[in-house]
Amino acid sequence: MPLLERLALSLPLVQAPMAGVSTPEMAAAASNAGALGSIGVGATDAAGARAMIAAVRSATDRAFNVNLFVHATPRADPAREAAWIEGLAPTFAEFGAEPPKELRTIYRSFADDPDMLAMLLEVAPSVVSFHFGLPSPSVIAALRARGIVLLATATNPEEARAIEAAGIDAIVAQGIEAGGHRGMFDPAAPDDALGMMALTRLLVRQSRIPVIAAGGMMDGAGIAAALDLGAVAAQLGTAFVACQESAADERYKAALTGPGGHHTTFTASISGRPARALANRFTALAETLGGLAPPDYPIAYDAGKALHAAAKAKGEYGFGAQWAGQGAPLARAMPTGEMVRTLAAEWDACRRRPH
Known part of the structure; x- marks a missing residue:
């Protein structure tokens, strides 16, 4: 059938x-x-x-x-995870927050x-x-x-x-x-x-x-x-x-038809695996992090979610995982x-x- x-x-x-x-x-x-x-x-x-x-x-x-x-x-890699936390620390500090002491495997x-x-x-x-x-x-x-x-x-x-x-x-x-x-x-x-x-x-x-x-x-x-x-x-x-x-928040929905929607980009920095998202402050972090390799998926996501929460608490929504395809402006x-x-x-x- x-x-x-x-x-x-x-x-x-x-x-x-x-x-x-x-x-x-x-x-x-x-x-x-x-x-x-x-x-x-x-x-x-x-x-x-x-x-x-x-x-x-x-x-x-x-x-x-x-x-x-x-x-x-x-695979847990304490050295790589510590380097990732250190690389994100200045961005956490921008919002008066401390990065996680260690990263967890947040789901199986x-x-x-x-x-x-x-x-x-x-x-x-x-x-x-x-x-x-x-x-x-x-x-x-x-x-x-x-x-x-x-x-x-x-x-x-x-x-x-x-x-x-x-x-x-x-x-x-x-x-x-x-x-x-x-x-x-x-x-x-x-x-x-x-x-x-x-x-x-x-x-x-x-x-x-x-x-x-x-x-x-x-x-x-x-x-x-x-x-x-x-x-x-x-x-x-x-x-x-x-x-x-x-379940997307209103800032995410509005961003679909904003400038970021016309410039979707791939990043592994948010979760540890390549994903296409609206261009925002998080996707731009790849330059700040230089050549650092992110921890394995989904360990890296633990840091990403913590950074988004810290930024959102201060009214900055540009560190969300705003996943979207190339047709976003439509x-x-x-x-x-x-x-x-x-x-x-x-x-x-x-x-x-x-x-």
Whole structure:
């Protein structure tokens, strides 16, 4: 059965699972409007994820996606972490704050979290997706045995081949335009930085499983373009950041259409892994930090979150992790359900336009 029919979607659209931005209310509203709503649970534990899933289910009886981070187990490196803290100390001091004495691993990879697996097998959400890599074959088999549809992110053809070989149901082709964390399996490996159009077409041609295009799309015309490339659906994230149900603060939402939205940039300084964000004071810190290598993901994020909290307490919002794709200036503020219906109408208009 085709993927969209299996999930009973009336619109070939996935609302991206943006951890820290997407909420259960957003996911439910997107699903109720005919798309696939998503929540990101990579930054919480099994109890937190269970509560989020329950909240979505209380507001919709439709399919939704639960996204997990499957990054490599971070390696503690006291010397590197101490150098990172020292490098950030002058910026903390600007806001009258002390940096953390030491950095923590603030959340676990799904690969190291048996409690999360047990919870997912118990509650069996309709869809589970993976970012940064794949869990073990036994975990994939266990989730499939519960009837869960599985998705995984690829940033290049090699990752896509691994996803297909693992028995995943569909590939999310993440172009370089996409906001948030780059889903590459190995952040130290060379990145070909393939755009959504080239990557989607490459994966459609090589893969026997469905491809969902992601990266830079903000309206129905983007959805139409992705489908013309052979994708079965488009995944949009930045388009939903300014929605009413978003957990993004008002400064973050306003920044989408400000100067930083026209100059999104990649940085590993915030979390320890490359991610595309609105240009702000935090992304500019790379120059201040010189050649310092950040601690492993997500250890570096502990320092990033502490700096944002210190700056925000003094009224400075430029140290937030304002993840956004290259289409950020096209952002629109409206309720999630209205956004999905607007995207559907725009996509339908493109389909009806004579070629």
